[in-house]
Amino acid sequence: MSTSLPSNEGVLERLRGIVGASNVLVNSDDLAGYRMDGRGMGGGLPLAVVRPVDEQGVSALVRLTADEGLRLVVQGACTGLAGAGLAENGDLVINLDRLSRYISIDPENRTATVDAGVRLSALNAAAAEHGLFFPVDLGADPSLGGMVAANTGGARLLRYGDVRANLMVLDVVMADGKGTRLTLGAPLWKNNTGIDLKQLLVGSGGSMGIVTRVTVALQPLPSVQLTAMVALRDPHKVLDLLRVLEGGLGTLLTAFEGIGPKAFEAALGHVPGLRAPFAPTPPYVVLLEISAGAAFEAEWLEEQLAELLAPLMEGDDAPILDVAIDHRDGLWAIRHAVPEGLRASGTVVACDIALTRGQVMRFRDDVAARIATEVPALVPHDFGHIGDGGLHYNCVWPRDSGPVDAAAVERARAIIFDTVVREYGGSFSAEHGIGPRNISNYRRFVSARVRKLTGAVQRLFAPVPGGRIDFGME
Amino acid sequence: MSTSLPSNEGVLERLRGIVGASNVLVNSDDLAGYRMDGRGMGGGLPLAVVRPVDEQGVSALVRLTADEGLRLVVQGACTGLAGAGLAENGDLVINLDRLSRYISIDPENRTATVDAGVRLSALNAAAAEHGLFFPVDLGADPSLGGMVAANTGGARLLRYGDVRANLMVLDVVMADGKGTRLTLGAPLWKNNTGIDLKQLLVGSGGSMGIVTRVTVALQPLPSVQLTAMVALRDPHKVLDLLRVLEGGLGTLLTAFEGIGPKAFEAALGHVPGLRAPFAPTPPYVVLLEISAGAAFEAEWLEEQLAELLAPLMEGDDAPILDVAIDHRDGLWAIRHAVPEGLRASGTVVACDIALTRGQVMRFRDDVAARIATEVPALVPHDFGHIGDGGLHYNCVWPRDSGPVDAAAVERARAIIFDTVVREYGGSFSAEHGIGPRNISNYRRFVSARVRKLTGAVQRLFAPVPGGRIDFGME
Numbered sequence: 051m052s053t054s055l056p057s058n059e060g061v062l063e064r065l066r067g068i069v070g071a072s073n074v075l076v077n078s079d080d081l082a083g084y085r086m087d088g089r090g091m092g093g094g095l096p097l098a099v100v101r102p103v104d105e106q107g108v109s110a111l112v113r114l115t116a117d118e119g120l121r122l123v124v125q126g127a128c129t130g131l132a133g134a135g136l137a138e139n140g141d142l143v144i145n146l147d148r149l150s151r152y153i154s155i156d157p158e159n160r161t162a163t164v165d166a167g168v169r170l171s172a173l174n175a176a177a178a179e180h181g182l183f184f185p186v187d188l189g190a191d192p193s194l195g196g197m198v199a200a201n202t203g204g205a206r207l208l209r210y211g212d213v214r215a216n217l218m219v220l221d222v223v224m225a226d227g228k229g230t231r232l233t234l235g236a237p238l239w240k241n242n243t244g245i246d247l248k249q250l251l252v253g254s255g256g257s258m259g260i261v262t263r264v265t266v267a268l269q270p271l272p273s274v275q276l277t278a279m280v281a282l283r284d285p286h287k288v289l290d291l292l293r294v295l296e297g298g299l300g301t302l303l304t305a306f307e308g309i310g311p312k313a314f315e316a317a318l319g320h321v322p323g324l325r326a327p328f329a330p331t332p333p334y335v336v337l338l339e340i341s342a343g344a345a346f347e348a349e350w351l352e353e354q355l356a357e358l359l360a361p362l363m364e365g366d367d368a369p370i371l372d373v374a375i376d377h378r379d380g381l382w383a384i385r386h387a388v389p390e391g392l393r394a395s396g397t398v399v400a401c402d403i404a405l406t407r408g409q410v411m412r413f414r415d416d417v418a419a420r421i422a423t424e425v426p427a428l429v430p431h432d433f434g435h436i437g438d439g440g441l442h443y444n445c446v447w448p449r450d451s452g453p454v455d456a457a458a459v460e461r462a463r464a465i466i467f468d469t470v471v472r473e474y475g476g477s478f479s480a481e482h483g484i485g486p487r488n489i490s491n492y493r494r495f496v497s498a499r500v501r502k503l504t505g506a507v508q509r510l511f512a513p514v515p516g517g518r519i520d521f522g523m524e
Numbered sequence: 525m526s527t528s529l530p531s532n533e534g535v536l537e538r539l540r541g542i543v544g545a546s547n548v549l550v551n552s553d554d555l556a557g558y559r560m561d562g563r564g565m566g567g568g569l570p571l572a573v574v575r576p577v578d579e580q581g582v583s584a585l586v587r588l589t590a591d592e593g594l595r596l597v598v599q600g601a602c603t604g605l606a607g608a609g610l611a612e613n614g615d616l617v618i619n620l621d622r623l624s625r626y627i628s629i630d631p632e633n634r635t636a637t638v639d640a641g642v643r644l645s646a647l648n649a650a651a652a653e654h655g656l657f658f659p660v661d662l663g664a665d666p667s668l669g670g671m672v673a674a675n676t677g678g679a680r681l682l683r684y685g686d687v688r689a690n691l692m693v694l695d696v697v698m699a700d701g702k703g704t705r706l707t708l709g710a711p712l713w714k715n716n717t718g719i720d721l722k723q724l725l726v727g728s729g730g731s732m733g734i735v736t737r738v739t740v741a742l743q744p745l746p747s748v749q750l751t752a753m754v755a756l757r758d759p760h761k762v763l764d765l766l767r768v769l770e771g772g773l774g775t776l777l778t779a780f781e782g783i784g785p786k787a788f789e790a791a792l793g794h795v796p797g798l799r800a801p802f803a804p805t806p807p808y809v810v811l812l813e814i815s816a817g818a819a820f821e822a823e824w825l826e827e828q829l830a831e832l833l834a835p836l837m838e839g840d841d842a843p844i845l846d847v848a849i850d851h852r853d854g855l856w857a858i859r860h861a862v863p864e865g866l867r868a869s870g871t872v873v874a875c876d877i878a879l880t881r882g883q884v885m886r887f888r889d890d891v892a893a894r895i896a897t898e899v900p901a902l903v904p905h906d907f908g909h910i911g912d913g914g915l916h917y918n919c920v921w922p923r924d925s926g927p928v929d930a931a932a933v934e935r936a937r938a939i940i941f942d943t944v945v946r947e948y949g950g951s952f953s954a955e956h957g958i959g960p961r962n963i964s965n966y967r968r969f970v971s972a973r974v975r976k977l978t979g980a981v982q983r984l985f986a987p988v989p990g991g992r993i994d995f996g997m998e
Binding site: 158159181200208214230232234236237241242258270272289297298302304341343345346354357438439476477478483492495501503506510511 | 632681685713772773832951
């Protein structure tokens, strides 16, 4: 069932000439998978999805879209959450899944150079052969190009930083109508040879140009990892725990995740195969991870952890109620089950925000009280990377609360974002980047002065229509 | 002895009106200290050096320079090595030393917000009261604004990254003639709210705008540190040592510095108070540092290190000849004495370059052979941060080799830079940034396409004359 109009046949022929007929998808069945991302269905019906296999193809496609007056949308692995890779009706989608043949590891330099369509899992599989890994850790399996476009953070940012902090080179095709190719950076740990233009592509949602190849820094794979789940008497004690761990363990602490009681119960209640480490559900749960090299033994790490935590477990009102320790991935499974648990509980309203570390728990109390008053049907189920102040302030409209009241949900989102940005100086977008799903927040919270300047910078890179996001004043 | 011309009196009056008479320096004696940087005397005679104490003053000065058609040069602590803070005759120098009153530590967030003129030592003194430190470690004591302008790296980049990786907020006065003030970023570990414009100021040498305040990330101060100096039989074994340490110690390895034999002997031979850990001088020396939290004991770390190194010390041709271990800073003192040792040995020709880690030693052999043939009077005395591929490929024209042949020195510099960039794909500027002293390399090695785009970006931020560096095609 073809949905492309006859008048587009000329364009489609040109597309087939560039990438080959099998890499031009136009049937609506074929397109369905390219119209959804990590949040589900979201895109319009593109003119076509094309899958170039090399940089030359990408460059030719940019020229073609300029010729034909088409808007070009770049798409990676469709795991994004901001909608930056989803087309509107009639756009041309360049999907980079097949631009994924090149994977090269330099074990001495601890770097990897890969095509932009290579998935995180494929990169890590190749790196693991050399005892290395790419330390930006996520629940999803995005492409490296998509990770650059969103500047993904994840659970181990506390130790290793975001994509930006681990990025050395970008090969880029500019969205300038000509498909100009640039190599920005070099595969070097130290390199300061002028203003670093590749930074402008990071977090740009594919709207500054098309990343075709990346070089990233790798880290030694830890030989020993230990995870522990800590049941806290009071969420506000979380900073005491963090201080003790950072002071005692220094750089060995590689994750410090928080799970509120509702999110914890949703994961354990709805996802099969998980075992509750605590009963009853404590007021707050922290998952921590310790990673170390081959000189360490897990037992020794466990002893040190027990010693560090002991003072927080003494007395009737000790901050720590209980601790569960794991040498495998069982506790991470609970953390990773939270999103699924929420979806199983009802309709999820997701807000990817960040605060200073000291303000997370105060914000949490504050905004929960406001939602309880203003939108009582909506139940906060928050969790997040609280070691770096990142908070998935997600709420659930429970299945048994009747149909979702869209206006009430919008009210709740406005309460959450206004409170975090205007009252707490926090971020309306911590690690999912900017796309159609949150561009209204960008326009609302980023100053006109900064947007104007950003728009001017964007036009230098992408003077012709390209991407879904205008960072300027529109 | 005033050197300012009578015709400038009107300008000087206006300057005094903005920053106060005591903060406008015009006498050549007063100006002398502002005409030299980390490489010594280098600047011309500015019209004046003015020292604003707040952002309003900086903004007013930008407006004044635009009115008067003066070129504005921003200066921090005068510790830079690329000359970006040095004026030419008649420029107006804005020195930020007195913009240094604000120092605020958020211990829970592990961040510091400070005025741009605050020195690294002052920041670290304030952070230490909370058990924290700013991990970009340098021999000099620059201002934070200067560190941003150069994107300094240093000895612990291997673990903590450069300034860019630890930067959260910049308050900037744009060099746009109007002195527009911008706050770019937020004091958050996770924050992705569009294209990150503050990245354009990093490594810009003060030529994109004037940084007036910064927020940076802090790290927990290690409770235990151990340094060891390793004598290698063969410089090419350095990667074997690095692999063993990174695999065994993981994130505990915080420095991995290399010192060639000539640099080693220069430090020990010329700087008083140092004790040679080895005799005779080995073919190559590595200084390594291990840092850990309060859960560790130095003795335990030393045992682990000994165990890791033991296999490399066995047999007649073992890679490691000898190891010296230190629980204080004695071994670092040798490393830090190297620049002084070189200066005492003769005239230093300094090249701040970087390579992939695997290529450092091959490059070193290669270029040393070429210099021995082409400029035999010049003796390589290289050292560097070889754990991150950074190499101070410095040469000495010995005191007893007669007067320096400037043409021969230029030949040697061309050999070094051409070899590192064109043959090895390395960097002509690893961590000292771009300034008048190396702008010719920028123009030589950065592609016209990238320079053109960078120049256009620069003009958006700094449309009127400002700073010493034009990143465009000039």
